[in-house]
Amino acid sequence: MDYYRECLRSALLGILVACGGCGGSSERRAEAPQPQAAVGAKPASEPPAVSESESQAPKKSEADAPKREWRRSLADLLQQTDEESRAEGEAPFAAPPLPDIDESRLAAAGIRKLEGTHLTLYTDLPPQPAIDELPQVFDLAVPQWSAYFGVDPEDTEDWRLRGYLMERKEPFAATGLLPGDLPPFLHGFNRGHEVWLYEQPSDYYRRHLLLHEGVHGFMKSHLGDAGPPWYMEGMAELLGTHRWEDGMLTLGWFPQTREEAPMWGRVKIVQDDFAANRGLSLGKVFEMGPQAHLELAPYGWSWAAAAFFDGHSRTREAFRSLKEHVHRDEPEFSARLRESLAAEWPKVMEEWQLFVANIDYGYDLARAAVVYGPGSPLPPEGTTITLAADRGWQSSGVEVEEGRSYTISASGRYTVAQTPQPWWCEPNGVTIRYHDGLPLGMLLGTVRAEGFTDGSVSAFLNPGAIGLGRTIRAPATGVLYFRINDSPAELADNGGALTIHIH
Numbered sequence: 001m002d003y004y005r006e007c008l009r010s011a012l013l014g015i016l017v018a019c020g021g022c023g024g025s026s027e028r029r030a031e032a033p034q035p036q037a038a039v040g041a042k043p044a045s046e047p048p049a050v051s052e053s054e055s056q057a058p059k060k061s062e063a064d065a066p067k068r069e070w071r072r073s074l075a076d077l078l079q080q081t082d083e084e085s086r087a088e089g090e091a092p093f094a095a096p097p098l099p100d101i102d103e104s105r106l107a108a109a110g111i112r113k114l115e116g117t118h119l120t121l122y123t124d125l126p127p128q129p130a131i132d133e134l135p136q137v138f139d140l141a142v143p144q145w146s147a148y149f150g151v152d153p154e155d156t157e158d159w160r161l162r163g164y165l166m167e168r169k170e171p172f173a174a175t176g177l178l179p180g181d182l183p184p185f186l187h188g189f190n191r192g193h194e195v196w197l198y199e200q201p202s203d204y205y206r207r208h209l210l211l212h213e214g215v216h217g218f219m220k221s222h223l224g225d226a227g228p229p230w231y232m233e234g235m236a237e238l239l240g241t242h243r244w245e246d247g248m249l250t251l252g253w254f255p256q257t258r259e260e261a262p263m264w265g266r267v268k269i270v271q272d273d274f275a276a277n278r279g280l281s282l283g284k285v286f287e288m289g290p291q292a293h294l295e296l297a298p299y300g301w302s303w304a305a306a307a308f309f310d311g312h313s314r315t316r317e318a319f320r321s322l323k324e325h326v327h328r329d330e331p332e333f334s335a336r337l338r339e340s341l342a343a344e345w346p347k348v349m350e351e352w353q354l355f356v357a358n359i360d361y362g363y364d365l366a367r368a369a370v371v372y373g374p375g376s377p378l379p380p381e382g383t384t385i386t387l388a389a390d391r392g393w394q395s396s397g398v399e400v401e402e403g404r405s406y407t408i409s410a411s412g413r414y415t416v417a418q419t420p421q422p423w424w425c426e427p428n429g430v431t432i433r434y435h436d437g438l439p440l441g442m443l444l445g446t447v448r449a450e451g452f453t454d455g456s457v458s459a460f461l462n463p464g465a466i467g468l469g470r471t472i473r474a475p476a477t478g479v480l481y482f483r484i485n486d487s488p489a490e491l492a493d494n495g496g497a498l499t500i501h502i503h
């Protein structure tokens with residue numbers, strides 16, 4: 001709904017928006033929240049009747065009004081009508097009825113119809129398996145969305161979207177399936193129970209786009225709203241990013257390789273932005289306004305945030321409970337997430353930084369999660385610890401003092417890869433392969449001081465090479481952490497442990 005208002009505002013301001021980027025990037029949802037009386041036979045061509053609904057509806061109390069500070073002027077008025085309709089006890093979302101279609105004209109225009117349980121898809125593309133199976137893919141997605149959002153499957157039995165997959169716009173415009181009041185878009189657009197999709201250059205990305213728009217439609221229909229932009233687009237990205245193999249659909253899939261998701265590009269967005277010093281803190285992601293997603297990059301960041309929160313055991317539960325609060329917008333919505341994680345929040349911010357700095361296909365959030373732990377001063381005789389080879393940073397339990405010297409020695413045989421056979425490794429690493437400029441498997445260390453804040457740079461981003469042994473002068477007072485040098489996407493095939501002695 002919010003996006004509809006923004007589109008309408010843009011249109012009224014005479015701003016032609018060149019919706020950017022790949023895919024999910026260009027849709028702005030247009031579920032019209034107006035009172036039913038304002039809905040004509042062709043809802044797609046009738047924007048909400050602002051003045052009418054304003055005059056008809058009672059005011060909602062200020063105390064209940066969500067804060068939507070970044071919206072102004074007409075957008076505010078449109079929001080008001082939405083809140084007013086809720087105050088009247090209407091369902092928060094009421095999609096306009098689908099327009100009638102003169103099926104007889106479609107065949108002549110070269111448009112065929114593919115029918116599923118939850119999706120009717122009209123397309124001018126010739127028959128081919130990757131197109132014709134789309135309703136089947138969509139039907140497999142619906143129960144997964146229901147499960148994710150805790151929606152009773154019975155409530156989705158009659159839920160249907162109508163999709164238009166267009167190789168050429170003209171046949172759809174000529175038959176009324178592409179109404180003239182849609183804002184310009186490059187790839188996909190969802191309004192009410194309809195989605196418009198342009199043909200994409202990869203089977204993966206075509207499916208992704210359909211699922212992305214489907215998530216928007218599902219959330220609006222079954223949750224009544226979709227939250228602020230980062231969450232709304234993040235969820236559509238999270239639950240649109242998939243694996244489709246042998247008739248099995250897996251949603252919320254973290255692509256393991258670039259080849260798995262041709263033209264998707266979300267990982268690359270974050271990598272490139274980070275490399276160009278445009279990395280975003282979580283706070284900046286939360287602040288994305290309704291116009292942010294007219295560009296491509298915010299889709300990468302929204303996906304990354306959702307994938308991080310949903311994939312990390314520290315944040316998963318709090319993140320998933322946000323679905324209860326999709327009527328709230330920034331800053332209330334994200335404040336709720338912060339508050340529910342409370343004391344954990346500095347770690348969340350730090351691990352986000354680590355994730356962004358090292359993001360890659362197959363990033364293993366579970367294994368790369370920092371094993372935090374308090375430290376105590378080193379006893380006079382020193383101490384010996386064990387370090388798992390298949391995890392990211394792990395606390396040594398030793399607190400070092402700034403300026404004091406410590407000698408670290410390490411031993412052990414462990415594996416850092418399994419193909420074509422186990423790669424055995426010792427703490428100096430293997431020199432036949434490098435990661436981040438150092439031998440794969442080499443022991444690394446860092447000192448983490450307490451007090452991570454939004455402006456901090458994590459000590460985990462600046463590790464030092466330890467190898468078989470080294471004397472270090474502690475750069476700060478803090479806990480000594482270790483890991484072996486490996487990609488966070490390739491921890492699962494490691495095995496064994498190192499023994500580290502600190503004195």
Ligand SMILES: [Zn+2]
Nearest residue numbers: 024027233236
């Ligand atoms: Zn979207």
